[in-house]
Amino acid sequence: MKTHGFDFCGARLSALPSGGLFWPDQGLLVVSDLHFGKSARLSAVGGAQLPPYETRETLLRLEADIEATGAGRVICLGDSFDAVGLDAALPEDDRLWITRLQAGRDWTWIEGNHDPGPVSLGGTHLAEVRLGPLVFRHIASDAAAEVSGHYHPKARLALRGGALSRPCFLVDARRLILPAYGAYTGGLSCKRAPLCDMMGPDALAILTGPQPVPVPVARLT
Amino acid sequence: MLERAGAPATVLIAPTGGGKTLAGFLPTLAELARGGHGGLHTLYVSPLKALASDIKRNLLVPIEEAGLPIRVEDRTGDTPSSRKRRQRADPPHILLTTPESLALLTSYEDAPRMFAGLQRVVVDEIHALAESKRGDQLMLALARLQQICPGLRRVGLSATVEDPAAIARFLAKHPDPCEIVQADPGPNPDIAMLACDQAPPWSGGGAAYAIPAVLEQVKRHKTTLIFHNTRAQAEIFFHNLWLANEEALPIGIHHGSLDRGQREKVEQAMVRGDLRAIVCTGSLDLGIDWGDVDLVIQIGAPKNVKRLVQRIGRANHRYNAPSKALLVPANRFEVVECVAALEAVKAHDLDGDGRGDGPRDVLCQHILIAACAGPFEADALYAEMTSAGPYAGLTRAGFDACLQFCATGGYALRAYDQWQRLMQRPDGLWQLRDPRSAVRIRQNIGTIQDTDTLKVKWRGRGGAPLGEIEEGFAASLTPGDTFLIGGQIVRYAGLRELVVEVTRDPGRKPKIATFNGTKFATSTQLSQRILRMFQSGDWGALPAHTAEWLRLQSAVSRLPEPGRLLVETFPQDGRQQMVVYGFAGRNAQQTLGLLLTKRMEELGLAPMGFVSTDYATLIWGLDAVTDPAPLFDLDRLEAGLDDWLAGNAVMKRTFRASATIAGLIERQVGGQRKTGRQATMSSDILYDTLLKYDPDHLLMQITREEAMRGLIDFDRLREMCARVGGRIDHVALDRVTPLAAPLFLEPGRVPVRGSAEERLLQEEITKLMDDSGLAQITV
Numbered sequence A: 001m002k003t004h005g006f007d008f009c010g011a012r013l014s015a016l017p018s019g020g021l022f023w024p025d026q027g028l029l030v031v032s033d034l035h036f037g038k039s040a041r042l043s044a045v046g047g048a049q050l051p052p053y054e055t056r057e058t059l060l061r062l063e064a065d066i067e068a069t070g071a072g073r074v075i076c077l078g079d080s081f082d083a084v085g086l087d088a089a090l091p092e093d094d095r096l097w098i099t100r101l102q103a104g105r106d107w108t109w110i111e112g113n114h115d116p117g118p119v120s121l122g123g124t125h126l127a128e129v130r131l132g133p134l135v136f137r138h139i140a141s142d143a144a145a146e147v148s149g150h151y152h153p154k155a156r157l158a159l160r161g162g163a164l165s166r167p168c169f170l171v172d173a174r175r176l177i178l179p180a181y182g183a184y185t186g187g188l189s190c191k192r193a194p195l196c197d198m199m200g201p202d203a204l205a206i207l208t209g210p211q212p213v214p215v216p217v218a219r220l221t
Numbered sequence B: 001m002l003e004r005a006g007a008p009a010t011v012l013i014a015p016t017g018g019g020k021t022l023a024g025f026l027p028t029l030a031e032l033a034r035g036g037h038g039g040l041h042t043l044y045v046s047p048l049k050a051l052a053s054d055i056k057r058n059l060l061v062p063i064e065e066a067g068l069p070i071r072v073e074d075r076t077g078d079t080p081s082s083r084k085r086r087q088r089a090d091p092p093h094i095l096l097t098t099p100e101s102l103a104l105l106t107s108y109e110d111a112p113r114m115f116a117g118l119q120r121v122v123v124d125e126i127h128a129l130a131e132s133k134r135g136d137q138l139m140l141a142l143a144r145l146q147q148i149c150p151g152l153r154r155v156g157l158s159a160t161v162e163d164p165a166a167i168a169r170f171l172a173k174h175p176d177p178c179e180i181v182q183a184d185p186g187p188n189p190d191i192a193m194l195a196c197d198q199a200p201p202w203s204g205g206g207a208a209y210a211i212p213a214v215l216e217q218v219k220r221h222k223t224t225l226i227f228h229n230t231r232a233q234a235e236i237f238f239h240n241l242w243l244a245n246e247e248a249l250p251i252g253i254h255h256g257s258l259d260r261g262q263r264e265k266v267e268q269a270m271v272r273g274d275l276r277a278i279v280c281t282g283s284l285d286l287g288i289d290w291g292d293v294d295l296v297i298q299i300g301a302p303k304n305v306k307r308l309v310q311r312i313g314r315a316n317h318r319y320n321a322p323s324k325a326l327l328v329p330a331n332r333f334e335v336v337e338c339v340a341a342l343e344a345v346k347a348h349d350l351d352g353d354g355r356g357d358g359p360r361d362v363l364c365q366h367i368l369i370a371a372c373a374g375p376f377e378a379d380a381l382y383a384e385m386t387s388a389g390p391y392a393g394l395t396r397a398g399f400d401a402c403l404q405f406c407a408t409g410g411y412a413l414r415a416y417d418q419w420q421r422l423m424q425r426p427d428g429l430w431q432l433r434d435p436r437s438a439v440r441i442r443q444n445i446g447t448i449q450d451t452d453t454l455k456v457k458w459r460g461r462g463g464a465p466l467g468e469i470e471e472g473f474a475a476s477l478t479p480g481d482t483f484l485i486g487g488q489i490v491r492y493a494g495l496r497e498l499v500v501e502v503t504r505d506p507g508r509k510p511k512i513a514t515f516n517g518t519k520f521a522t523s524t525q526l527s528q529r530i531l532r533m534f535q536s537g538d539w540g541a542l543p544a545h546t547a548e549w550l551r552l553q554s555a556v557s558r559l560p561e562p563g564r565l566l567v568e569t570f571p572q573d574g575r576q577q578m579v580v581y582g583f584a585g586r587n588a589q590q591t592l593g594l595l596l597t598k599r600m601e602e603l604g605l606a607p608m609g610f611v612s613t614d615y616a617t618l619i620w621g622l623d624a625v626t627d628p629a630p631l632f633d634l635d636r637l638e639a640g641l642d643d644w645l646a647g648n649a650v651m652k653r654t655f656r657a658s659a660t661i662a663g664l665i666e667r668q669v670g671g672q673r674k675t676g677r678q679a680t681m682s683s684d685i686l687y688d689t690l691l692k693y694d695p696d697h698l699l700m701q702i703t704r705e706e707a708m709r710g711l712i713d714f715d716r717l718r719e720m721c722a723r724v725g726g727r728i729d730h731v732a733l734d735r736v737t738p739l740a741a742p743l744f745l746e747p748g749r750v751p752v753r754g755s756a757e758e759r760l761l762q763e764e765i766t767k768l769m770d771d772s773g774l775a776q777i778t779v
Helices: A038-044 A054-069 A092-102 B020-033 B049-065 B081-089 B099-106 B111-115 B133-148 B164-171 B208-220 B231-244 B260-271 B305-312 B332-346 B360-373 B378-385 B396-408 B437-443 B471-475 B524-536 B544-556 B586-602 B634-644 B649-662 B672-679 B683-693 B698-712 B714-724 B741-745 B755-772
Strands: A004-008 A011-015 A021-023 A028-031 A073-076 A106-110 A124-126 A128-131 A134-137 A146-148 A153-159 A162-171 A175-177 A204-207 A213-216 B009-013 B042-045 B072-075 B094-097 B120-123 B153-158 B179-182 B190-193 B224-227 B251-254 B277-280 B295-299 B324-328 B422-424 B430-432 B453-458 B467-470 B482-485 B488-496 B499-504 B565-572 B575-581 B607-612 B617-621 B728-732
Touching: A004 A204, A004 A213, A028 A054, A054 A092, A054 B683, A106 A128, A153 A204, A153 B755, A213 B755, B009 B020, B009 B164, B020 B042, B020 B049, B020 B094, B020 B120, B020 B153, B042 B099, B049 B072, B049 B094, B072 B081, B094 B099, B099 B111, B099 B133, B099 B360, B111 B133, B120 B133, B133 B164, B133 B360, B133 B378, B153 B164, B164 B179, B190 B332, B208 B224, B208 B231, B208 B295, B208 B324, B231 B251, B231 B277, B231 B482, B251 B260, B295 B305, B305 B332, B324 B332, B332 B524, B332 B544, B360 B378, B360 B396, B360 B422, B360 B430, B360 B437, B360 B649, B360 B698, B378 B396, B396 B422, B396 B698, B467 B482, B575 B586, B586 B607, B586 B617, B586 B634, B586 B714, B607 B755, B634 B714, B649 B683, B649 B698, B683 B698
Parallel strands: A028 A073, A073 A106, A106 A124, A134 A146, A146 A175, B009 B153, B009 B179, B042 B094, B042 B120, B072 B094, B120 B153, B190 B324, B224 B277, B224 B295, B251 B277, B295 B324, B453 B499, B565 B728
Antiparallel strands: A004 A011, A011 A021, A021 A028, A128 A134, A153 A162, A162 A175, A162 A204, A204 A213, B422 B430, B453 B467, B482 B488, B488 B499, B565 B575, B575 B617, B607 B617
């Protein structure tokens, strides 16, 4: 797996192709905005019935990242479920799968704006986590050295003969925002409000994909 | 028409200007003149909103002159909602509408009351509707109406077509007979190629060389319609025409990407006779009476003889005078195509391709519409649907799969049993589980696919938008780039709130905006004529410059030959290019492009994309193809066909259209787009998920069917390979050839997302690192 290593507020971090963040010194894997159960929620309110496979697709990726990194610690950075109570409605297979992933690992669910935390599942439930120099929470605040999610940042880059658009990490001196990890998630261009106003002028976007690559936000279209 | 007033179904075929619309209404006027009919009597359906209001004007004249007690109203997406409500409570005698508005009407619970007493339905421009899903949807709606009013009589009004019986089968209630009335086709058109002092260029689609000659023709005629095949070409031509228009003749432009207000202004000016010429696209193809047109000029190859004949009919609305038309080839290849088309028109050799059974995504939408109107019985709905011409061959299993999709999503994984969209009641009837979902279903009625477009406005000034451009094109712009819209060169200033802001910038050479207008494929018959002309070596009918160009091609490379396949390779634009002259038609060439790029990706040749025309496919990539022969192993290619479904842009585009029509993806309406768009995942994700977990899902089947019918045309590819039988002529050159040059200006380039994209991304990153010293920066 090709990753992109970078320094953030004194921590050496690694951006994974999937949109996960790995902190080798701490053996920590961070993923944000899993949005499990999105298709179920949409159909419950009378909307379209999307292919009901996003939970297993997301779990498959998560399992692969945990195996590849050997993470002993996992933080789900909020909006792990698409709505309150969906954790209880999770199919039994998927629930067992999550339990299997949790076995032997320190697992933390951070509260999101869609879910206050999947209380029916094991693991620790917290509003935020401090670890070394960094603080982890769902929505960015004014604090420095903060790792957050919520906005589903996406980057668009003009290439020879076309453009390419991918979910991305956003990082500047104070702040790191993770892309959405879930299978059924759209994105917000980092050139649009509020993302464009949140980051410093020298912010970098790290594009996800087979080889994560850093691009100055100023160079994006 | 009066003689046949009682027939259950009639198709009237007449050239433009034959007064056929009024003829279609004659029985209605006669029946209503007798008085005593309460409520709706006749429904008129046309593909264009503008046509409905135009017909209303024309109908009101005889009605008012004769003092008939007949109420005529139109109803389209633009009708105010207060009037729409009143029309449902108190319908007029004659209602003029569009297929989408009619489908919406049939979705209301009170539809049986509104349509009670309906006697006749008149379908205008049925030849155009019969070629699209809009027509399929309309026929399903008529089947619904026929249930409500068993005595309903149908009349279809059609321009000249090659197969009137197919139109008749399309219109009539299956298996009822349908009468075909052929009006006198009138005198042969007066049609020729426009003679110019200057020869057309070797490539390009602008036809700028012909501007002086076209202006001269405009001066000599009262009103000239100047047709183009694409909106981009219309823009460029209009721009150049104005630069040369020293006498400032009033000339307007009209195409589907222009703001509605601007289009209406042009239409009104034209009806008043204020304009001497209108540069236009297919948006003026349908039969609105635009005043006294006495000349039609077709810029660019006509692609399809039938459509050419219909366009020519727009000139001269007097029945007995020949229509006058001039063809202007935009480049030398098109000279060949124009000459072939002229021969075909003279021989009355119209072309056309059968359309096959009605597509099932439209069927899914219709089931949801039926559920909105009230609980239904599956058997009855199936019987009703198979009475629609396009769906006469629908099997019960095919119907059941659609019903299942509408009810539960139809997934192999039974996930939605508790949240079904439709559920079966204990008495066996189907109904919406949640009645509120009717609102969402109604918002998504229709089969017209909008591409994602962005409005273009002047920066720092209010006022109406100039028009729209495709989002993909907007994404490729960087501030300072210039492009053409509404006949003006504008400079891209930036994107704000999903509006493209531009400033004025005359004088710089503009980029060519891509608009997703209808792109016609050259018909099989026309392609065959062209190939025969190449093969004959008798180029007497061609102008000297074109014959010379073909000779040049033979000298530099060679001309495509029967029973052989010509493949050229050369570097151009910093990439390695390969051109395959298959003459298999646009769709098969497109498939060839898909399959070849897949093989090339496997062989590590890093293809980046391709573009296809009716006669050739151009593929570009990072590495040169030195031995093309192994690429054309048919078995290998065919084996790749299934794999290839695994993720190319064309399939995803097809999936997106079908999934939207079938109701899996909801269109975003009104202000929703602005706020909700960012959070919406792309349909590509759904496609990838289904491919991985549920590849036999109904929508994947429909996507394959659609692609097989429309975009793949594998039969012609197989036929081409059989014809060639491995006789491949590879010509490696150091520069582009005369015959290949036009391909570089073709719109509709399909990107290949493979290793080349990663390589380019790395290239760009390396450049960025070097440019900015980024490698040294740590945040």
